[in-house]
Amino acid sequence: MSTAAQLTANLANAQHSSGPRTEIGKAVSSQNALKHGLTAKTILLPGEDEAAYRKMCDGMFENFGPVTVPAQELVQLLCETQWRLQRCGRLEVAILSAEAPDFKALDIMSKHEARLKKQYSATLKEARSMIDVTASQEAAEMREAVRIRRADKLKATTTNLQDLGFFRK
Numbered sequence: 001m002s003t004a005a006q007l008t009a010n011l012a013n014a015q016h017s018s019g020p021r022t023e024i025g026k027a028v029s030s031q032n033a034l035k036h037g038l039t040a041k042t043i044l045l046p047g048e049d050e051a052a053y054r055k056m057c058d059g060m061f062e063n064f065g066p067v068t069v070p071a072q073e074l075v076q077l078l079c080e081t082q083w084r085l086q087r088c089g090r091l092e093v094a095i096l097s098a099e100a101p102d103f104k105a106l107d108i109m110s111k112h113e114a115r116l117k118k119q120y121s122a123t124l125k126e127a128r129s130m131i132d133v134t135a136s137q138e139a140a141e142m143r144e145a146v147r148i149r150r151a152d153k154l155k156a157t158t159t160n161l162q163d164l165g166f167f168r169k
Contacts, residue, residue, distance in 0.1 A: 002118050012073065015033055017164065028093070037084070037087060038084050038088065038091075038113075039089065039108070039112065043080050043084075044083075045084060045087075047085075052156040053079075053083055056079060056082065056083065057076070057079040060075055060078060060079050060082070061079075064078075064127060064128075064131055064135060065131070066130075066131055067134055068130070068134055071127060071130045071131050071134065072128060074123055074126055074127035074130060077123050078123050078124060079117055081119050081120045081123060082120065084116050085113065085116050085120065088109060088112065088113040092106065092109060092110075095109065104130065106118055110113065141164075141165060144164075145161075145165070145166070147163045150163060
């Protein structure tokens with residue numbers, strides 16, 4: 001627990017450091033999250049190839065084939081994380097190829113890369129699990145529909161495919 005004197009000192013110190021005051025300083029400060037782009041809300045940074053990003057995403061969506069919205073969102077998160085992981089390699093090359101490598105920046109970038117790898121692994125596991133559950137449910141429904149259709153054929157009756165879940169919109 002802080003004492004009254006510590007609280008007063010903290011308040012006084014906070015008045016000395018209030019961030020950028022000029023428009024130029026504010027503009028520079030607003031771009032801090034884009035210095036490396038590993039934590040930025042935006043996925044594509046200026047100068048990055050949007051076509052390459054879209055191609056990577058299309059390949060992942062084709063590979064995973066998510067059909068539910070939550071699974072699609074997980075695959076999109078995988079795409080974003082993979083793109084950032086690829087950026088880590090480019091950043092590492094840039095840091096190490098500088099005349100005087102910034103080892104602090106390299107350490108920070110390595111920590112972000114480790115965090116992104118962990119996030120990718122966890123998201124991949126969750127996406128695969130969700131997609132597998134959906135595929136298993138669809139397979140079970142299809143087996144049940146085939147069983148019902150075979151029974152209807154033996155009874156010489158028609159099968160209402162809509163009742164079995166087909167042709168729903």
